[in-house]
Amino acid sequence: MENIKFSEWQKLDLKTGKILSVENIEGADKLYKILVDIGKEKRTLAAGLKPYYKPEELIGKSCVVFTNLEPRKIRGIESQGMILAAVSEDESNVRLLQPDEDIELGSNIK
Numbered sequence: 688m689e690n691i692k693f694s695e696w697q698k699l700d701l702k703t704g705k706i707l708s709v710e711n712i713e714g715a716d717k718l719y720k721i722l723v724d725i726g727k728e729k730r731t732l733a734a735g736l737k738p739y740y741k742p743e744e745l746i747g748k749s750c751v752v753f754t755n756l757e758p759r760k761i762r763g764i765e766s767q768g769m770i771l772a773a774v775s776e777d778e779s780n781v782r783l784l785q786p787d788e789d790i791e792l793g794s795n796i797k
Contacts, residue, residue: 700755701771701796702726703786709742712762720764721745725752726793733761734770739781751784751796 704723712718717735719742730752736745753769760766771784786794 698755699753702752702754703790703792703794703796704730704750704752704770705792706745706748706750706770709745711737711742712764715762718762719745721770723750723752723768723770724792725754726791730754730767731764732768732770733764733766736770736772736781736783745783748783749785749789751786 702725704725706721707724707729708722710720712720712733715737717737718733719737721732721734721736723730723732732752751771753771754767756769758765758767773782773784775781
């Protein structure tokens with residue numbers, strides 16, 4: 688993997704969020720449409736978490752959101768960021784990155 692400069696890392700806008708709703712996307716085996724509260728706004732995201740979580744397991748969970756990722760249309764949904772997760776090497780296990788304690792929604796990750 689290629690190293691990046693610290694100045695590149697500083698460009699990332701990572702914020703704490705809370706998952707408000709999770710919906711299936713018609714015809715998508717791996718994707719959910721997720722609404723996340725990041726403090727001052729709510730964002731809609733497409734996230735490949737379906738093989739690892741049931742909707743009810745995600746609703747209400749804290750998460751970390753990459754908020755300044757360029758929006759992208761995925762299966763007809765404009766994804767306005769990315770929820771970060773830890774992924775095992777063989778991709779058989781995926782877990783949301785979460786703050787270990789409650790913190791104000793929209794707090795910056797540094």
